[in-house]
Amino acid sequence: MKYFKELELSAINRNIPIMQREGLEFMINVFKENNYHCCLEIGSAIGYSAMMLVSNIADFKVETIELNDERYLEALENISDNNLKDQIIIHHDDALQFEINNLVLNNFDCLFIDAAKAQYQKFFEKYMPLISSNGICIVDNLDFHGMIFDIDNIKNRNTKQLVKKIKRFKDWIFDNEQYEVTYHSVGDGICVIRKRVT
Template sequence: MKYFEDLEKSAIDRNIPIMQREGLEFMINVFKENDCHCCLEIGSAIGYSAMMLVSNIDNFKVETIELNDERYFEAINNIKDNNLQEKIIIHHDDALEFDCNSLVLKKYDCLFIDAA
């Protein structure tokens, strides 16, 4: 998990808000205990939390929305670098104005608002 440690450090160094590891571990455990398979995330940032979730929960998918241009493109690259395109769908838009008809997965076990 060196990649995630480096990504976490990079985000902190650049003041990019990401979820703390303890919070993510809690979410991962709750999602596993409740047999969750699909999550809608509002606020992708650089893709850290979505990648952590799909990397630690079997058969888990995340659909996520990010407004910031730079962070969106960085998230795309991070997702591709880890070959997680089949598990993470990312939209570049303002979640408040997003057309929900554009959602791909349509049904979600959980909603995760990770917006600063």
Template sequence: MKEYGEANHVPIINAKGLHVLTETVAQKRPRRVLEIGTAIGYSTLYIAANGADDVEIVTLELSDERADEAEGFIKRSRFAGQITIVRGDAGENILRQSGRFDLVFIDAAKGQYPDYFRKVYPLLAEDGVVIADNVLFRGYVRGSEPVPRRFRTIVKRLREYIGMVTENDEFRTEIHEDGDGLAVSWRYR
């Protein structure tokens, strides 16, 4: 999958982010997971392999082409019966979810992270964890370099997201700065 992703320019989680993701999932052992941004299912299958034995994953993907590719990879895995791909706009599809999620992994439209967080918050278990990839976006979010005009909205919203999870008393957040930045926010109530 990694070779396929690289050869076809599919944005998959980098090695350092994947290490933090799998370590966090293995520590949490979630039973219900919501993933926002499936791509080809690369991180989905790593989450499945490190979650609870009976993990159930709902993964949201906007692109039909990517969802088809993910379906192909997932069907060949031992987790096929535990993963549901929901196609369409993630912001709308989050609102169609019910029940509580032990873990939420956000790796989709970077400018939508604050909106995604607001929408998943009511669905997050009281001891749940939210992991968000690419929160430092090419070094611009915490860097001193001027932000190119085309990235200003994304950087502004990622800064807003980081503020949401670091200034909220219900969460303990660690920003892993390797790669493009990964935020791990543990909810404790």
């Protein structure tokens, strides 16, 4: 892939959050093992994870939604520069306001939630019904740099609120009988969520 390593470094240098390589490799393996072909991503940033997925999995497509103006434009440029427009469809919108009838692909095998952490449950409730019955949802950053295990000692008030919200989502999904959840301490903590077969 054209300037892929540079893209990763450029994101890190500009504090643009992108998925850690270890987490991406894990996700790629899960998608390959399950023979998945179509992913809906919430939070594209500059298109890094979407480009990694389509470049490493045969016959794979991603439809992704990004809220931020500059990141959306940069993602568009990166996708186009790498000739990946046939495999990645990107929308510029707030995923919570986005009209789902505007999605282009269907038969999504996986939902990858990688946007505003305080809204994980809302993203999940809105988009999980679009995922096929044998599909999964992947959620990243559930450890929040380990802070989730030591909330009482977080000094910054905003960070503490955010970490509490992440923990609330984690507890909610683990207690939800409709879903089977496996936690993987890869990268910053990844959950794989499947609909329970009844």
